[in-house]
Amino acid sequence: MPELVDLLSLWPVVSVLASHLGLGDLIQLARVNSEYRAVLHGFPPPAPRRVELASPDQGERPQAVREDLFIGRHQTPLWNQLKARANLDCTEAMHFQGNTTGLCRYCSMPVCMTCIVRASFAHPFNVWRSRTGYLCIDCWTTGNPHRDRTYRQAPEKRTSYNSPPGKGDFCRCKVNDGWLCWRCRQFQVRDILLRRHQCVGEACSNPVGPGREQRCICLWCDLPIQRFVSLKAKQSL
Incomplete structure (x- = not known):
């Protein structure tokens, strides 16, 4: 039986879905796991995760960043098209209003200028x-x-x-x-x-x-x- 990740590999499905999602929701969907990330970015399917056993008392020890995740090479044509279809809505929990919205430097989640200014007044530390x-x-x-x-x-x-x-x-x-x-x-x-x-x-x-x-x-x-x-x-x- 097909799962959601299988449907996301179909362009007619994923393109319509992206147009009904906020950009923050689309980003979170791509972060569900490596399989979702690969499908939404157009990467080859990731290899099964291997775990190196260190010792009985230390438990599992994950390997370093895997090559098949393509870290830092995520601005693919497919991903950029999906992001362009999504709605650029502020994702702050206390968002009320604000028109100018951009992406956070660290996590890439959309946040509007109004919420940034409100946070600056609430905690006036110098972020720069x-x-x-x-x-x-x-x-x-x-x-x-x-x-x-x-x-x-x-x-x-x-x-x-x-x-x-x-x-x-x-x-x-x-x-x-x-x-x-x-x-x-x-x-x-x-x-x-x-x-x-x-x-x-x-x-x-x-x-x-x-x-x-x-x-x-x-x-x-x-x-x-x-x-x-x-x-x-x-x-x-």
Whole structure:
């Protein structure tokens, strides 16, 4: 007997369904499991999930990110067509009204400007300043990416960081780039004090160490933030 995921593989069915869904609902549907994600993006069917058994006391240990999930390569023609058919409705629980709606930088769920402004008044922390994270010397020199990064492209095991005044790409984010839903605003400021002292590198919990301002990255664009330091501080580097 056909299941819902089988019907979603038929374009006449899925295209009509998408036109009756909000974009947030469509995104949530694609996140049900890897099979739904593959069908809605036009990926090949995922391989059966394999689990590596570590030891009897540790239980199951999942493998690293699987290649057949195509992480970071989700902007396929099929997925973009389905998103274009869906309704761009704000998904905030307390949404009342608002016309200008965009996608959250972190979770991609639609949120309107009215809800963003309301959240800013309710909890007036500076989301632009709190977007920073710091790396320890080892993670900076080895190019270890930060653990909460978003996958805008296929994940890389190493990132090229450049410390000022070196050459390279640096963060160019502006205040208006901080289009965040309520949950992700809370996520960004979570443990903000801890982030000042603990490295945000993937699988790293080392202290940041001295000179952290020279190893500062943006959690929005994943690029280093160029800091202007005094001449005395530069001479001490």
